[in-house]
Amino acid sequence: MKLQELGEFELTKLIREIIDDSRHPEQAIWQDLSIGPGDDAAVWQGNNHLQIATTDTMVQDVHFDLDTVTWDELGWKALAVSLSDIAAMGGIPQYALVSLSLPGELESESISKFIKSMTNLASKFETAIVGGNLTSSLRIIITTTLIGYTPDRVLMRSTARDGDCIAITGYAGTSAAGLENILGKIALDSSCQQVLRRAHLQPTPRIKEGRILVGQGVKTAIDISDGLIADLNHICEASGVNALIELEQIPIHPLVKHNFHNCLELALWGGEDYELLFLASEDTINKAKLAMSCPVTVIGKTTKEAQLKRISLRDRNGSFVPYEREGWDHFGKKFSRAKNIRS
């Protein structure tokens, strides 16, 4: 079957099955492995702490377009997405490797800007870029691998329980709104434009917030990279729970609410917000909220009631809202939308 028919999630499953079949439980590396493929990052037992590693690739004309992004923004984002994966594990980032495949006709000045911006972000999070790889290619391909650790424990996808509250940091849909503006779908004034562009191209990874979640006893988290519903679905699938989302609770940035009639769709399916979606008891979430300087909003809960779907959406009138699919598929390339939702 072709990958575009199979889809990203089935392909991921196929690969995981092959890797699982290859396990040698008698080997030390497999004994030390805490989390293999299928979470935001891999985790294994180091000598005195858990080691965490994650990798992400950005491909020109798939993930970015040089006509609409600067080299500064590209360098920042390429590292930010991996930092966000470490944040989603509750980890502390340490060392990054950057693999660049570049066309020969690029200007070296562009690459200087790219690397400088990346080191600026790295410094903010006390992370060192320590190696990488250079090759030529027709289009730009950037793969960032980030290695970190946690002295205590990690946040996982598989630990949600029935009755957990579902919360997110910051706002959902701001990045997708930024992308719509960058693509010229909507004109905005320049200060608004700057906020949304930054949300899309220079997100701030929630490293500090991830550590607070661990400290406050939260066990379950993911970063919103595929989209709120898609990422919540990853947690529901991994934990075997159902979720009920109250649409009017979803935190949407005032600039997005004001300018985008489709703001709720952007918030639910837009992706790339790199906020943390986390689940815990109400008490625990309240404690985490008090400890954080960013907004934290409860948007729903896990429940045995909502048997109809893995994830149910309820509007302000208490009516369930039908929708089609759960998320972005890299191969299918269908950007899913709910039916008839307007905020």
Place this chain on the structure above:
Amino acid sequence: MKLQELGEFELTKLIREIIDDSRHPEQAIWQDLSIGPGDDAAVWQGNNHLQIATTDTMVQDVHFDLDTVTWDELGWKALAVSLSDIAAMGGIPQYALVSLSLPGELESESISKFIKSMTNLASKFETAIVGGNLTSSLRIIITTTLIGYTPDRVLMRSTARDGDCIAITGYAGTSAAGLENILGKIALDSSCQQVLRRAHLQPTPRIKEGRILVGQGVKTAIDISDGLIADLNHICEASGVNALIELEQIPIHPLVKHNFHNCLELALWGGEDYELLFLASEDTINKAKLAMSCPVTVIGKTTKEAQLKRISLRDRNGSFVPYEREGWDHFGKKFSRAKNIRS
């Protein structure tokens, strides 16, 4: 300046300078860093051992052609090149992350073969594939990141001294000969073809040999990925030494010697042999040789005498052989050749 004018090595230097400028010596991550960009892998102090990490990218139609390589071979090679970097550091591989960018029209069966082959090689070296990333792209891009460790110390590029002997494991040029055959430049009988194809597409990383080198007191090593002369040049530059190579000592596989009139050129500039090139005193090299089951050949020495060039080549008559450049450049794409060398 365009990258194709600047060249790979200058671009690497530029990136290293920016990263060096970004260092924060007061941060723990920089204090723990033993080796940053510029060796076969990055190395930092873990709790009880040195941690090692390396990354490599293979791009379709740059590094491989689906018309001439099978998915089994591709999976093997994509991991083997990273294992070889860990071997060149004298390290023990542990965990791999694999980032795949794939066109939607690929068959999932191909990816299954690819991953199975990769897990087969991983198992041989007690390595676990623990994560990665999937994205769509027009051409296939494979980035493998490998994390390992050493309980004692690492092999480096910068530790060669005047008077060291220069040795290599196995044969040089076999991989390049395999590539010439695959590209249809020369017809060979099928058993010969199989040996050379395997050398090019399914090299065996010298992990065991790297550990022996550490155990026997060798300090300096690199793997031959760019080519014997290019990689020796990396060591000479990093260590500030000159080298004198005796051309008739270079070990060339009998099948290559017999079938390729340009075998010496392939051995010197061909690359991708993934053998270890290492430097130490004669005594130390003899001890290492005794401890290894593969061929080990001394091919020259570092010297203060050879002042004319970083690397001098001497033929069987004691005459110095002129040559043009030192290696493969990913952006310049010039596959350098010596003048007038025939073995």
